[in-house]
Amino acid sequence: MSGSTPITYDDVIAWINTFAASVRDQKEYLTELDSAIGDADHGINMDRGFQAVIGKLPGLPNRDIGAAFKTVGMTLVSTVGGASGPLYGTFFLQLGTATAGREAIGLDDLIAALDAGVAGVQRIGKAEPGDKTMLDTLLPARDALREAAASGASLQDALARAVAAAEQGMLATIPLVARKGRASYLGERSAGHQDPGATSSYLLLKAAADAWSGAAGGTAN
Amino acid sequence: MSGSTPITYDDVIAWINTFAASVRDQKEYLTELDSAIGDADHGINMDRGFQAVIGKLPGLPNRDIGAAFKTVGMTLVSTVGGASGPLYGTFFLQLGTATAGREAIGLDDLIAALDAGVAGVQRIGKAEPGDKTMLDTLLPARDALREAAASGASLQDALARAVAAAEQGMLATIPLVARKGRASYLGERSAGHQDPGATSSYLLLKAAADAWSGAAGGTAN
Amino acid sequence: MKKLINNPERAVDEELAGMAAAHGDLIRIIEPNVVLRRDAPRPGKVGVISGGGSGHEPMHGGYVGMGMLDAACPGAVFTSPVPDQMLAATKAVNAGAGVLHIVKNYTGDIMNFELAAEMARAEGIEVASVVIADDVAVKDSLYTAGRRGVGGTVLAEKIVGAAAEAGADLKTVAALCQKVQDNVRSMGMALTSCTVPVAGKPTFELGEDEMEIGIGIHGEPGRTRMKLAPADEITEMLATPILDDLPFKSGDTVLAFVNGMGGTPLMELYIVFNKLAQILKGRGIAIGRSFVGNYITSLEMAGTSITLLRLDDELTRFWDAPVHTPALRWGV
């Protein structure tokens, strides 16, 4: 079963680094999306946070995946601000709690961690699916991952399906009228624009798929 | 001699009305000139003043040319502000003093009145010829008028020569570096631009020639 | 982008250094980017702090001082500050009587302040929070993020700061803040967008003959884009929803606050005030206090907002009480 292809500490670090690079790459694009329905800072915020994160990673004392995630979360909380700081910060802190003390995890562990992360985002952000937020990416991605795992898919296959679901969820935010976050102030005018946070969450899933395509679970693909 | 072609009270009123119309017509142009080397208000200032003036003219009690000029001068002082208000105001007040009580004047009287008007402008503005001001139009125009009168020219001919001299004087302000007025703050940068006040003064001379082309001295031209 | 800055990433830090250099008699700056009242903590006094993204100056840093805020937490431009700032501010102003957090209703501000409040409580500090949500351009609803906090925030900080200065306890101060929130309404509009320094270009584009009605204070677009209108019509468009919302009634006395968004000359604000005074008169509402200027801004945005606060004797008294901050000073 899928638990047999372990995700190592190095894989986790690679994921975070890949996401940080992707955020840097897409900084202008994310900010542009936020211009349309927000305050033109989402890319800037995420980049500020993940630049701080990659500055912290080399200093981590041991190969504890949970500790790494917690460091990411705390760094985001302390450097991002805005809505995305506490939301992504809590997400990673919950990932950290779910994987505390582990040097490697399996797909099931990853799903459980995502469960906790998404629950954290829901708890502090109080958003529902369809409110036009990052949840509209994270929830379907997690569900896709779980279904794939249940059907015995490999980590890579499961991730590929999660990325596809994330992309769909992200695109599905376009027609939505926002009910949470800054975009909600626009009322009907928020429809027709892709949510910036849903987009960065898609990049987060994509970064995992990219980082682990050749690493975890051998050299598949 | 030229004194024999009288300028009547109605001619004077026609001159003022013609100039007011010309200022209204050239308001944007004068303001544009003032944008380049001043504060973008010369046309606006002159138009505000002469609109007030033409509102006053119908109410004048008798056919006293001097009183009409004085009314123009006082109205300009009270409504224009800026540099041009006191300068043009004084100019017309001096014209009024020089023609007080007269119902008609000759070319010589006009020259004497212009002398007084220009002296007034020089006294309160303290500018010299070549400082890039309205004086650079008024002085050569007055001199041309005087020379033409001395050579026995008709009022129309004398005015035509004065307008030509005024135009030359106005154009000659272009290369000058301003030493007086707002344009002086620009230093060397003021060169290459035509002075707005010199331009409105040219229009003033031109208005006399236009207004009196068919009136004073019969229907010549 | 044309700005008097050296480096977009360092703009807020250099701004705070400039504030410290200019107003060292009133404030000092402590890590991590907290504007602190020079003489904080004041023995026995309830601490009052606020914070939010930068770019709204003089709010909040300009309101730190005697009779107003004890500390302000400026985030990056238009970005809620991080909890570390509010935690540091809360600890620095706490004198044992507890600390009030005045929070503008934005998802980010709410969450970051709440995280800080939890951490402060964990360290044994009593913290109360009041959320300002006065923007009638946004429909209020249980299912959305709700209304934004805008101009009412400045009035709340002044009034609440005066009560804290006078020695009111945390519960009283928090209740007074809630009372301001319950009696204040605002609405804003923009003639131009603004440029977040790090973004480098205007947040939105507006045609030469267009305006945005119902904007917030973060350069975000408003509820509707319209053809430019005369100032009197714009004033009607802002005042009417405000007046109808509370609703304000004939016989009420208000504090009338006409605010500039940063790039609007005072001349225009007074033209708006002139019409607002006529509208209020027409409704039988008296202007008890007037407040006109650029007090809660969106960088260099051109535009205005109107805020009306229904006054009673208590609110009036605390509004009039002495205040001495970099941006607001009277009675001392």
Next chain:
Amino acid sequence: MKKLINNPERAVDEELAGMAAAHGDLIRIIEPNVVLRRDAPRPGKVGVISGGGSGHEPMHGGYVGMGMLDAACPGAVFTSPVPDQMLAATKAVNAGAGVLHIVKNYTGDIMNFELAAEMARAEGIEVASVVIADDVAVKDSLYTAGRRGVGGTVLAEKIVGAAAEAGADLKTVAALCQKVQDNVRSMGMALTSCTVPVAGKPTFELGEDEMEIGIGIHGEPGRTRMKLAPADEITEMLATPILDDLPFKSGDTVLAFVNGMGGTPLMELYIVFNKLAQILKGRGIAIGRSFVGNYITSLEMAGTSITLLRLDDELTRFWDAPVHTPALRWGV
């Protein structure tokens, strides 16, 4: 042109009506467009008046009140007021002790004030005039119109107003005004032009990467157009000619005034102040008093000016004295 106005020709009138509505406790408006201190004339007090084109708000109307001006005469935008205004103001504030005219050095202002002074003298009122000409961007010369009056005017009005309030006679007040003029220097720059309402379009065009150095306060172009530079370099470009002109010397104490031209956010003014403080420190000059904000403006122009006034005890004392006007208030 995007402005909160109804009719360009009526903008100043409606502005004054708005000021009267907002600040009726401090000022009233009399014909022909004079902003008058509510309680003028004050028995026994020397009257202090100033005036100039509109578009520089809060100067001068915002400075009418206790401890500063007794009256202000706002002309059309960027156009010197007419003598009728200064005459009416002079008569309205005269209480027998004479009236000081604080005049900025512009050909129009000089001539219009002089005409009014002559008329007032003809009516038996003692009038003294002091000309403020503090702009070091303009070369001083006997053969030109000389230097412009800019930021130093605000400081002169505050300091001289305090002396008049304290009961100084006309000669003393005029001498004090001259002392301010002798010890103050300024220079300004623009990032953008501004639009005179009646003209309807910007006075000059500036490229996205250009700025004007050495501007005045009437939207006129400056001495030189340059490539945009970081705030620190701009601050050097303004401060150096000021410091070298007086010259200010090590050991001097100054009032450091960083002014916004109307469309510049406070954030940027504090960034400029931060660098200015470093420059002054480097020259051994102490900052005795700081003054940061949009106090003498050019409509919505983006830009800044720096003014330095060399302080002594007398100037400092009058600067610190109570003032209560729409735009400036302390000590009361």
